[in-house]
Amino acid sequence: MSGALRPDLAIIADRVGAGARVLDVGCGDGVLLGALHDKGCDARGLELDAHNVAECVARGLSVIQGDADADLAFYPDGSFDYAILSQTLQTTKRPDKVLDELLRVGRRAFVSFPNFGHWRVRASLLWNGRMPVTRLLPVAWYETPNIHHLTINDFRAHVEDRGIVVEGAWFLTGDQLTGASAANFRAEHAVFLISR
C-alpha cells in the first residue's frame, strides 16, 4: 500500500495506473489527488469546502469548488477512467443519482463508505438505543453530515438492482484489510470498484 495515505485511499491509489484520468469527488485537502498526480495521473478534484480547494490549488492540483449532487452534471460523459467518491456517498442528498453520475463521467468508480452494519454500530443501537458515535462516525446525530447511512449489504443490493457491476471490494477494520466473509458485520469500512 502507498505510504502515508489513509488505508482506504491507499487501496484506491494502488489500483489506479499511471496516466489514468481521475476525478476525486469530495477530494478534501487533496491527499489522494496529490498521490495520483505524483504517479502521473491526470487527477482532478471536486470539493465543497473553499479552504480545502484553496489548499489543493496551493499544492498545484486542479480542483473545483462544488458538490457531488449538483456539479457532476457539468462533466461530459466518459471524461474519466475513474471517478472516486471516498467517504462522501453517505453525505449526498441523492446517493443513487450520485452513483449514476459517477458512472456516467467515469468508466469505473471507486466508492468508499463507513459501514452502518458494523457490529459496534448495531450494538450501540441494540444495547443503548442511541444513534452510534464511533471512530468512523464520530459526530452526534444532530450535527453529522452523514444523512444517508448505509450498510455494505445495502450497497450490494442497490448496485445489483441498478445493474451495476462490482469489479472489486475491499473491507477494512481499523487500518487492516479484513476478509469478505461476514463483512457486513465485521468491517467498519468498505471500498468498492464498480462499473456499468
Next chain:
Amino acid sequence: MHRQKEMRGGCPCAPPLPLTCPVIVTNPHPMATAPLPAASQVLDLPEPLSLDGGQRLENVRVAFETYGALNADRSNAILVCHALTGDQYLASPHPITGKPGWWLRMVGPGKPIDTDRYFVICANVLGSCLGTTGPASTAPDGAPWAMRFPVITIRDMVRGHVALLDALGIARLHAVVGGSMGGMQALSLAANFPDRTDAALVIASTARHSAQNIAFHEVGRQAIMADPKWQDGDYYGHGKGPDKGLAVARMAAHITYLSEEGMHEKFGRNLQDRPDGTPGAKTFGFDADFQVESYLRHQGLSFTDRFDANSYLYITRAMDYFDLAEEHGGRLADAFAASKARFCLVSFDTDWLYPTAESRGIAHALNAAGCRVSFMELSAPFGHDSFLLDVPALDRVVRGFLG
C-alpha cells in the same frame, strides 16, 4: 529603465528588441484634467492592429512595465492584465499619483507572483491613457482621435498584448493573470490565442457582461456625456475636460466595487468632520455630511487627475461588448476547445459585480471542454475590490497555481 537592463542581463542571447526604450512619453494633449506623463517602456507596433470593429488601427503604441528577468529559454514570462482604470504600474510607483504599484502586495521579489523567478509584464491596454494608444492619442491627421477613435473590444486589447509578446520574443507565457477586466483579457487570450499561454488565472471576473454590469457602465458614460465640458469628446486642448462627469462615473462605479457590509463597516452613518475641525453634523444642506459621501467625492475627484474621460467611455464599452461565448458560436465551452492551458478561477463571496455564479459557469464550461481547471469562492469582506486587497487565501492560491 534598470528593468530593461535586467531583462537583457537575464537573457544574453536575446536579439535586440524593437523597442523605443527607455523613453518618457508626455502626451501632448491634455486629458480630462491634465497631461499624463508616463515613464514606461514603449513599443510602436510594426503592423496595424486589425480590430473586431473591422478597422485597421495604424501606429499603435503600447506602453508597458516589466519586472524581473526573462530566462534564457524565455519560458518564465507572466503577463498581468490590468482592470478598467488600472495601468501598467503594477509594482512600481504611479508617475502621476506617486502611489505604489496597484498590485505591490502580490508582485515582487518573494511575493506570490515572484519577480525573482518570473519575468512579469504589464501593459497599458489599448484605448487607455497612460502611454498606450487611445482616444487621447494623436490621429494620423495630427489632431487627437477623441471620438473618432474606433470602438475596441477586449479581444482587441489582447491583440495588442500578443503583439507586445511577439516583440519581446515570448512565444508562450508561463501564465496570464488578471482580475476584473484583467480576467476578461486572460480568458480572451487563453481562448483566442491558445498556443500563447500555459496557464490562465482569472480573479473576480466574468465571461460576459450582464445587463446589470452594462447598466452601471451606461450610467457612468451618460454622466460624462452630460457634462457640458465633454464637448462631444473634443475637449483636448480646450481647457478642462469633463471632470465632473468623469468623477460621477467613478463614484457610481466605485460603489459597485465595494460590498454593502464593507461600506457599512467603514462608514456606517458616520458624519464627516469639516476641514476646519468642526465636528460632523447634519447641515440641512447638500454638503458631504456623511463620510461615505465625502469618500466618494474624493474618489471621483482624484480619479480625474489620472484618467481620461474618453478612455473611460471606450474601455467600458469594450467590457460591455465582452461575451466570450458569443465570439465562439454561443457555447462557452467551444471558446476553450483548442486550449491546453491550466485554468484557475477565483471569486469572492461579497463580490456582487461579478458574482461567484459567473466564475462557476466558466469552470463548468472549461470542464465540458476537458480543460484542467480549478475554481473556488474565497471569503473576503471587500466586495469586488477583494482581488486587490489583503486576502491571504488568495496569495496562497496565486503562488500555488503559478507553481
